[in-house]
Amino acid sequence: MGFFWWGIFPYIVGTILVVASVYRFVFRGTSWHAPSTEIFEKKWLRIGSLLFHWGILLAFIGHVMGVLIPIEFYESIGVTDHLYHFGAIAGGGIAGLMVVIGLIILLIRKFSNPRVKVHASFADYFTVIWLIVVAGLGTYMTLVYNTTVVAYEYRVTIGPWFRSLFTLQPEYELMTGVPLLFQLHVLSSFILFAAIPFTQLIHMFSFPGRYPARAPQQYRARDGYKNSRP
Amino acid sequence: MRIKAQVAMVMHLDKCIGCHTCSVTCKNTWTNRPGMEYVWYNNVETRPGPGYPKEWENTDRYKGGWTLRNGQLHLRAGGPVSKLANIFYNPNMATIDDFYEPWTYDFEHLHKAPKKENLPVARPKSMITGKYIDKPEWGSNWDDDLAGGSEIVPMDPNVQKLQEHIAMEYEKTFMMYLPRICEHCLNPSCVASCPSGALYKRDEDGIVLVDQDACRGWRFCMNGCPYHKVYYNWNTHKAEKCNFCYPRTEAGLPTVCSETCVGRIRYIGVVLYDADRVKEAASVEDPKDLYEAQLSVFLDPNDPDVIEKAREAGINESWIKSAQESPIYKMAMKWKIALPLHPEYRTLPMVWYVPPLSPIMNHITNEQDLSMDGYIPAVDDMRIPMEYLASLLSADDTSVIRRVLLKMAAMRVHMRAKTVGGMDEMKASKLLQEAGTTMEELEDMARLLGVAKYNERFVIPTGRREMDDNLHYRQGACSIEGLAPAEGMVTYPYERSDLG
Numbered sequence: 031m032g033f034f035w036w037g038i039f040p041y042i043v044g045t046i047l048v049v050a051s052v053y054r055f056v057f058r059g060t061s062w063h064a065p066s067t068e069i070f071e072k073k074w075l076r077i078g079s080l081l082f083h084w085g086i087l088l089a090f091i092g093h094v095m096g097v098l099i100p101i102e103f104y105e106s107i108g109v110t111d112h113l114y115h116f117g118a119i120a121g122g123g124i125a126g127l128m129v130v131i132g133l134i135i136l137l138i139r140k141f142s143n144p145r146v147k148v149h150a151s152f153a154d155y156f157t158v159i160w161l162i163v164v165a166g167l168g169t170y171m172t173l174v175y176n177t178t179v180v181a182y183e184y185r186v187t188i189g190p191w192f193r194s195l196f197t198l199q200p201e202y203e204l205m206t207g208v209p210l211l212f213q214l215h216v217l218s219s220f221i222l223f224a225a226i227p228f229t230q231l232i233h234m235f236s237f238p239g240r241y242p243a244r245a246p247q248q249y250r251a252r253d254g255y256k257n258s259r260p
Numbered sequence: 261m262r263i264k265a266q267v268a269m270v271m272h273l274d275k276c277i278g279c280h281t282c283s284v285t286c287k288n289t290w291t292n293r294p295g296m297e298y299v300w301y302n303n304v305e306t307r308p309g310p311g312y313p314k315e316w317e318n319t320d321r322y323k324g325g326w327t328l329r330n331g332q333l334h335l336r337a338g339g340p341v342s343k344l345a346n347i348f349y350n351p352n353m354a355t356i357d358d359f360y361e362p363w364t365y366d367f368e369h370l371h372k373a374p375k376k377e378n379l380p381v382a383r384p385k386s387m388i389t390g391k392y393i394d395k396p397e398w399g400s401n402w403d404d405d406l407a408g409g410s411e412i413v414p415m416d417p418n419v420q421k422l423q424e425h426i427a428m429e430y431e432k433t434f435m436m437y438l439p440r441i442c443e444h445c446l447n448p449s450c451v452a453s454c455p456s457g458a459l460y461k462r463d464e465d466g467i468v469l470v471d472q473d474a475c476r477g478w479r480f481c482m483n484g485c486p487y488h489k490v491y492y493n494w495n496t497h498k499a500e501k502c503n504f505c506y507p508r509t510e511a512g513l514p515t516v517c518s519e520t521c522v523g524r525i526r527y528i529g530v531v532l533y534d535a536d537r538v539k540e541a542a543s544v545e546d547p548k549d550l551y552e553a554q555l556s557v558f559l560d561p562n563d564p565d566v567i568e569k570a571r572e573a574g575i576n577e578s579w580i581k582s583a584q585e586s587p588i589y590k591m592a593m594k595w596k597i598a599l600p601l602h603p604e605y606r607t608l609p610m611v612w613y614v615p616p617l618s619p620i621m622n623h624i625t626n627e628q629d630l631s632m633d634g635y636i637p638a639v640d641d642m643r644i645p646m647e648y649l650a651s652l653l654s655a656d657d658t659s660v661i662r663r664v665l666l667k668m669a670a671m672r673v674h675m676r677a678k679t680v681g682g683m684d685e686m687k688a689s690k691l692l693q694e695a696g697t698t699m700e701e702l703e704d705m706a707r708l709l710g711v712a713k714y715n716e717r718f719v720i721p722t723g724r725r726e727m728d729d730n731l732h733y734r735q736g737a738c739s740i741e742g743l744a745p746a747e748g749m750v751t752y753p754y755e756r757s758d759l760g
Contacts, residue, residue, distance in 0.1 A: 063477040065497040068349070069356050070388070076349050083348035144389045145356070148754045149494065236476045238347075238455035242340035246452035250471075251463035 035217065036202035040195050043224045050227030051235065064233035065154075070145035078135030085128025089168070092122045097192050101185040115181040119172055126169030133162045153229040164222055167215040175211055182209060188216065262535040263559065263566070263573045266446065266466035266610055267509055267528060267720065268588045270598045271439055272709055273616040274668070275523040278437040280304050280401065282517035282526075286441075289505070289516045294752050295495025297362035297387045300400060301502035302517045304439045308426065308648065309403045310415035311438075313358040316488040317417040317602065323352045324486030325449050325605030326542065333543050333606065335452055335484065343455060343480055352483045356494075360398045362387040388494075390754025406435055418651040426645075434643045436616045438652070439525070441517060442489040442502035443601065443609030444468050446533065446557065447542045450501075453484025458499070464723065465530075466610065467504045475499050486605040495753075510723030518718065527708075529586030529719045530579060531593070531610075532559045532570060538608060547604040547655040554600060554608050558593050561586070582721040587708055588612065595697075595705055597664050599653040614709070615649050615661060617668045632673055632682070632689035639665045666695035671702045671709070 055062060068075055096118060104114055137158045140150045176182060191204040205213065226232060286302040305311045319325060323337035337343070337352050365382035373380035384393045403412045410428040413419060419426060427433050444461075448468050451459040458474035459481055461467070470481075470490070475498040481490040482499070490501045505515035509528070513519065518526035534557055541553040559566045561583035570580055583589065591614065592598040598612035639662060640646065646658045646665075654660040670691045677686040692698065708716065 059473040060496065060498070062473075063475065063497040066477055066479055066492075067494075068353055068479065069492050069494055072349070072353070072355055076351075079348045144391060148389050233476060236456070238344070238457075238476070238478070241344065241455040241457070244457060247447070248451050248454075248457055248460040249463045250460040 032206045033202050035213075036191060036205040037200040039217075040200070040220060043220045044195075046224045047226055051232065054227050054232065062232060062236065064236070065230045067146045067149060070149070071139065071143050074135055074139045074143075078132045078139060080132070081128045082132030082136060085125050085132055086165075088121070088125035089129055089165070092118065092125055096122075096185065097189045100189065100193070101183075104185075111181075111183070114185075115176065119176050119181070122172040123169065126165060126172055129165040130162060130169055133158055133165065137162065153225075156225065157229045157231055160218070160222055160225065164215065164218045167211065167218060171211055171215060175209070182212065184208070184212060188212065261569055263532055263570045263575065264466065264535045265464065265570075265575050265579050265583065266444070266531050266533060267504060268444070268466075268531050268592070268610040268612065269441070269515075269518070270527040270588050270591045270612045270614065272525045272527070272598075272614040273436060273438070274614060274709075275525040276304070276437040276439060276616075277523050278304055278306065278405065279522050281520050281522050282439055283400075285516045285520040286502075290503075291500075293495070294387075295493040296491070296500065298356060298359045299491040299493075299500070301489070302439065302441045303400070304437055306401075306404050306406055307436050307438050307652070308413045308416040308419045308434075309406070310412060311440075312400065313354050313488055314398075315358075315415055315417055317486075319486060319605070321352070322354065322483040322486070322488065324483055324488065325607055326447070328543060328545065328606070331543065331545070333447075333539065335449055336486075337453065337480070337484055340455070343453070343478075347455065347478060350479055350483070353479055354483060354488065356388065357398070360400060360402070361393065361396075363393050363396060363399075366392070387752070388754075390752065406433065418648055421651055421656075422645060422647055434645070434648075436644055438613075439517075440487065440489070440601070441515075441611060442468060442485075442504070443487055443607065443611045444502075444504055445610060446535075446538050446554075446608035447606065448485075449605070449607050450481040450485040450490045453480040454478070454499075455480060459490075462506075465504075465506075465509070467506050467509075468501070469503055469506070470499045470501055472496075472498055472500075486602065486607065487609070506723075509720055510725075512720050512722040514718040514720060524717065527587040527591065527712075527717045529588035530582045530721060531586055531589050532561050532566060532575070532580075532583050533557045534559060542606045542608055547606075548657040550603040550606065551600065551654055551657070551660060554603060555593060555596070557608070558589070561589060576721075576724060578721040582719050585719045587712070587717060587719060590704070590708060595667070595701060597667055597705065599660065599664065601653060602655075603653075604655040613653055614668070615653060615664055616644065617665060617672075632677075632685050632691050635669045635673055635691055636666065636694050639669055663696065666691070667697050667702075667705075670695040670697060671705050674699060674702045675706050675710075 139146055140154065140158065141147050171182075187204045187208050191201050194201040194204075205216075222231075226234075282302045283300055283304055287300060290301055291297070291299040300312065303312045311317065315321065319336060325336055326333045327336045328334075338346065363384045363386050366385050367382050370380050370382055384396055385391070386393050402408070406413065406428075413426065413428065444467055446466070448459070448461060451461060451468060453459075455478045456474050456476045458471045458476070460469060460471065462469060477492070477497040477499070479492055479499070482488070482492055484490070490499050492498075493500050505513075505517075508515060508519075514526070514528050518528055537557045541557045542550070544550055544553045561567070561570075561580060567580055588598075592612045598614050600609045600612055602609070642665070646661050647656070649661045650656050650658045673691060674686055677683050686692070686699075
């Protein structure tokens with residue numbers, strides 16, 4: 031079973047993510063958007079959306095630091111395990127709480143505001159609830175498990191396993207000894223990744239990073255007419 | 261010099277009767293679908309009044325348009341970096357309540373109600389939630405013809421600026437109509453506000469459009485436009501706006517709002533301008549200089565040099581000819597009787613307004629005894645305060661309004677003298693001199709403003725398609741298929757069966 035969950039399942043998720051996203055971009059282009067409900071309600075959105083989005087950006091940076099950057103890097107620059115875990119628990123805890131609190135506000139807003147509720151689809155509810163599951167597990171691991179049971183050293187198990195996925199040589203045996211809580215967090219987040227192309231989560235790929243670099247005014251000509259002579 | 265052509269519109273407010281035919285035909289054409297019920301690409305506001313959406317001119321709140329800092333143009337709501345920092349929540353965006361919650365009526369009940377003592381009624385029902393609205397408190401043209409009076413009128417930001425008190429008594433107050441569409445600006449702040457680059461200005465005719473495939477629904481255009489003429493479709497989650505009926509103008513036809521205008525107040529034509537001078541014109545220090553600066557970017561279509569440069573820029577003969585016969589060029593640039601709406605937003609808007617004159621003349625009590633020179637002070641003492649018009653059309657510069665009104669008054673006086681006698685007195689009066697005009701010009705003006713037929717009011721060259729491949733195949737195809745859902749395939753969210 032370990033081989034399926036840690037050696038095959040991630041590639042199924044990756045395939046769904048890439049193929050379905052490309053399909054949506056090419057054939058369902060008009061559905062690619064950030065489906066905002068700010069026009070219906072903005073007081074609670076302000077608190078919920080800002081907490082959630084900034085929290086998840088922080089959490090993303092935290093995951094890059096914990097999972098993508100190898101432990102050897104921290105050792106080489108002299109960051110001790112104790113210092114690392116102190117920072118990870120503090121930073122990750124704050125980010126996790128921001129995400130979970132923001133999501134709960136957004137979820138309550140979703141079903142208590144009649145204007146927002148009527149426009150919420152199954153995919154919208156699934157996204158928010160599943161994000162609460164993933165982020166809740168992560169926050170619990172960071173704030174409770176790591177402080178009461180043991181500061182689990184995922185940098186020697188989950189980290190190398192995740193990186194090995196990209197070299198197509200998944201070291202699935204690294205994951206078999208990982209505590210169940212951590213396994214569940216990883217698996218639930220992979221299910222979330224597979225859901226990205228089918229939900230509003232797709233808008234994360236559209237962050238308009240090129241905006242500051244482009245000219246303020248945009249002109250477009252119908253092809254072939256631009257410089258043609260009469 | 262970078263010559264571009266722009267289709268533009270003039271609205272002669274003297275002739276607007278406030279019938280909303282333009283709004284209704286526009287709505288039936290473009291915005292009668294789920295997600296767009298609250299949207300009016302064209303709307304007619306009664307002024308003074310808060311407008312649509314409420315207080316759209318309150319730039320402190322919505323932060324639309326451009327502002328000048330250290331001689332540089334900046335988006336008032338913040339530049340790209342600040343926008344990216346605010347992308348998770350737009351603090352300046354209007355909500356549906358600033359427009360209004362659209363509703364229909366429960367007509368079904370009229371059919372199904374059992375026999376009762378009282379007649380059944382069709383209750384208003386929200387088109388957002390599907391729930392009954394027992395007491396609608398705002399709607400499209402809720403304040404039509406000064407309805408709401410002294411409670412509603414003070415919401416008008418232009419009124420708040422006025423020094424003098426506005427009388428709201430029926431016999432003393434003033435009123436005018438202001439039909440509004442997208443301005444298709446030369447320096448559009450909605451385009452600059454779009455993080456995705458989905459909004460663009462068409463190279464050929466200057467129409468500002470939203471690329472529905474590129475729009476990601478970030479919504480900065482909504483309040484980035486100081487005229488509040490970009491709307492969020494809550495059904496498709498994309499921005500939509502007035503498209504100057506481009507499928508019609510490409511075929512040489514006027515926009516639907518112009519075609520159906522009962523008072524025939526609208527004029528459409530082409531103007532040529534120098535795109536290289538736009539930024540400079542929008543960046544002049546004093547807002548009162550913006551009107552003249554805007555006029556300076558337009559080029560004389562009869563100048564041989566301009567014609568030569570236009571040809572080099574790929575503008576074809578029919579477009580150059582249209583520019584030469586353009587009613588817009590005559591009214592806005594030559595006679596200078598049409599003014600841009602809120603030039604202080606620095607967007608260089610391309611829908612121009614001839615300020616209304618009629619209510620002024622009513623103020624003169626003994627018109628038959630009035631000498632022709634008597635019209636000069638009468639223009640200063642009119643029913644619509646000149647400061648109010650200046651706040652709308654000339655960045656508070658009343659001298660611009662005064663000059664236009666004098667010219668319009670002179671035109672009336674002259675045309676009357678021509679018919680009923682008094683030409684000698686007209687020639688002797690200072691009115692012509694004061695208005696800075698000539699009798700020939702006044703007669704040309706009277707022709708275009710009062711008599712002009714369809715093909716004089718609308719001088720629109722067709723879009724260039726002669727180089728398209730396979731024109732035969734495309735015949736009858738619709739260029740906007742895919743934008744709107746096919747008829748009969750739309751269900752309101754509140755009608756979906758999967759919702760309890």
